Amino acid sequence: MFVDEVTLEVSAGNGGDGCMAFRREKYIAMGGPYGGNGGRGGNVIFQADSGLKTLVDLRYQKKIKGKNGINGEGKNKHGKNAEDTIIKVPMGTTIKDTNGNIIADLLTDKEEVVVAYGGRGGRGNVTLATKTNPCPSYAERGEPGETRNIKAELRMLADVGLVGLPSVGKSTILSMISNANPKIASYHFTTLAPNLGVVKTKTGSFVVADLPGLIEGASSGLGLGHKFLKHIERTKIIAHIIDMSGSEGRDPYKDYLTIRNELKDFSDKLTKKKEIIIANKMDLENAKENLINFKNKLPNLDIFEIEAINNKGLDTVINKLQLLVDQTPDEELFDKDIQEKHVLYKFKVEKPYTIKKENNAYIISGEKVEKIFKMTNFNTEEAINRFAKKLRNMGIDDELEKMGIKEGDIIRIMDYEFEYTK
């Protein structure tokens, strides 16, 4: 089954906790601080890999979690940094945030992007010592790794896209020239999602995508085709299939114009691609006559006559396609339009905190404040004071005063509650 979109929750590893420890040496009454720092949490990195063709490996992996850094230890021993987690995806994968902003466009082999950064290690009390507090009785916990919800999207990197109105024989062609077994039937919209197939020829091979039928108005969203037009943007060649027999009572020439218009309305780039015209259903009556008229109207087009159902004429078509594929360098797929997407969106930094009042409780939330909370070990008085001081420095106390907080009111951060004292 063809997969082109996967939604994932990606969390990087947490930093290891810093350690609080003291020297214990003979004859030294007051040993100094001796706790080491925690190691850095591992990043989660997405990397393009030329050996992959689909996102299928990610499909059942709703959550990806990076590795945590190791905790610091006594004797000022630092915890090890965690290794990064590398997720391999096919070339052409686009990573977006949940608002549709592009985080990365992984176009070339081994190109990579850090999707979520690991947390830094918490500092141990050796590092936290200062002149005024040479022997702190607290250590930081590791910083939590970032968590991001993302969408990985693969625009198919097929070499050739088969386009045309419904029922013109696109899937029949794919089934004859490749290893794919698409559904074929006489009703419209038999194909609901693109099928991919690999075509082997005497000189090489290439990938063909059979797309759902396009109809007039597809470029503005009518029918199914619109959803998939973006896939054609990255194919090298468009093979335009026409039912030359007009078996459904249409004029093949008009069919040709309809599809060309839809491609153009969707994106100018599509009309600039190399194109071949395949005249199908040449076994039916009227086909020959229609073809003569068609050629009169469009004398400069390269037209291939086939009977897909009888596997006639397709050898010539695939040889021609192979030639065109070989002549079109890959770079052309990554033209300026796509490269421009490399101006990438950075994840927005949230407001450091927000305060909501509920009855007599003040609920403080926000990425930064929660991070400080998670990095605090509330087991010593000194650590708690240090936490309170950080909130004060962020202006939270002033804000609470403005909101009318009174001695004894409750402050809540995540699942922790404490009373307000001045």
Ligand SMILES: Nc1nc2c(ncn2[C@@H]2O[C@H](COP(=O)(O)OP(=O)(O)OP(=O)(O)O)[C@@H](O)[C@H]2O)c(=O)[nH]1
């Ligand atoms: N007579 C004749 N019929 C054909 C030929 N090629 C395909 N057909 C028939 O045309 C009908 C539609 O074929 P499909 O291959 O499903 O067409 P499609 O373009 O993929 O259609 P959608 O997926 O609905 O857009 C089927 O009944 C095929 O058997 C041909 O060369 N000659």
Ligand SMILES: [Mg+2]
């Ligand atoms: Mg089909």
